[in-house]
Amino acid sequence: MTTEKVFQVATWAVDGIGIRTYRLIEKYVKEYRLSWAEWWDGGPAIWAASGLKPHQQAALANFKLSFSPEAYFEFLTSKKIWAVTETEPTYPTLLASIPDRPPVLFGQGKLFFEPRAVAIVGTRQITSYGITVTQKLVQELVAAKVTIVSGFMYGVDAVAHQAAQRAGGVTIGVLGFGFEYMYPASQKLLFQRLLAQGQTFITEYAPHVGPTKGTFVCRNRLLAGLTQATVVTEAGLKSGSHTTARWAIEYGRSVCAVPGSIINPYSVGTKWLINQGAKLVDSAQDIFEELGWENPAGVSTLNSEKGSKNESELDSATQKIIQELKVMAQSVDQLVVNSGLPLVRILSILTTLELRSQVRNEGGSWSLS
Numbered sequence: 523m524t525t526e527k528v529f530q531v532a533t534w535a536v537d538g539i540g541i542r543t544y545r546l547i548e549k550y551v552k553e554y555r556l557s558w559a560e561w562w563d564g565g566p567a568i569w570a571a572s573g574l575k576p577h578q579q580a581a582l583a584n585f586k587l588s589f590s591p592e593a594y595f596e597f598l599t600s601k602k603i604w605a606v607t608e609t610e611p612t613y614p615t616l617l618a619s620i621p622d623r624p625p626v627l628f629g630q631g632k633l634f635f636e637p638r639a640v641a642i643v644g645t646r647q648i649t650s651y652g653i654t655v656t657q658k659l660v661q662e663l664v665a666a667k668v669t670i671v672s673g674f675m676y677g678v679d680a681v682a683h684q685a686a687q688r689a690g691g692v693t694i695g696v697l698g699f700g701f702e703y704m705y706p707a708s709q710k711l712l713f714q715r716l717l718a719q720g721q722t723f724i725t726e727y728a729p730h731v732g733p734t735k736g737t738f739v740c741r742n743r744l745l746a747g748l749t750q751a752t753v754v755t756e757a758g759l760k761s762g763s764h765t766t767a768r769w770a771i772e773y774g775r776s777v778c779a780v781p782g783s784i785i786n787p788y789s790v791g792t793k794w795l796i797n798q799g800a801k802l803v804d805s806a807q808d809i810f811e812e813l814g815w816e817n818p819a820g821v822s823t824l825n826s827e828k829g830s831k832n833e834s835e836l837d838s839a840t841q842k843i844i845q846e847l848k849v850m851a852q853s854v855d856q857l858v859v860n861s862g863l864p865l866v867r868i869l870s871i872l873t874t875l876e877l878r879s880q881v882r883n884e885g886g887s888w889s890l891s
Contacts, residue, residue, distance in 0.1 A: 529558035532591035534626040535728035537581040546573030620747040624726035631722035639669035641749040644678030650889035652756030662806030664691030697725040698741035699733035746770035757791030783849040851889035
């Protein structure tokens, strides 16, 4: 660890110093051939000359009352948080190529970034169809040694991270806040479990920075910047996933979307993306073709012989109900309309499937387990 790094990390952790201000400081230090330590100890005159506004100068002075740069680094280490600067070889290669990259990343877990990476994003209000397609794509990608990156919210993000872990793959959670926070709080257990299982979490925010709408929006650019493709598996028309997709396009990365049912409101967003030119995908092979990647695992579908056999053993009515629930969670009344089966037959099938733990009923809405 260099002395320069200690001062760079501490500077990035000061409230109010963002990318633009950091670049001004960096330019000033180079132009006047200063060390970062000399700039740090230079006082208000040098800070102002390098572009810091009064409130930023006050924040820096306040930071110095609590930490020296060395002490701040020790604080991070005590919290098992690592920091990597953009000048280090361990900084992610793909992210280093975007113009608005953060100069410092904070992380927990393994310090490892694989360029063969894909972002899986989508709605927080995930349906059973969204769960099915997200798990399918993630498992296929992991089988081909692709790293799964997502934003670690509930919904599509959480399903993607868990599917990658269960498949024995690598997944990276990108947080929209510092490590002293967790939003929502219900994600804490999953965070701890994935961390214990060797997965990685990163953020551009110092540990004390809490979540806001703005920090989540900024987080989305890192999802696009860290990966060669952004895949939207399920999304409404007004979706944060579209922000990630726009950044992916800006960075020259691919955007893919999964088609869905015309009666599923969380397929409207993916339909819109496809109409705008996103690659329509229903398997990992489609993603490989879009990126020009070879598929070392030869994966195109996860329909195993065992799975096909089990499905063929079901009677046609039961298969129809399962297919309907793969599209989206539905009430019994919806199943009557969409399947064309008698009410009594549907109730019998649902009861049997529930006893087998294949479906669940939440508030009158049936979905696959």
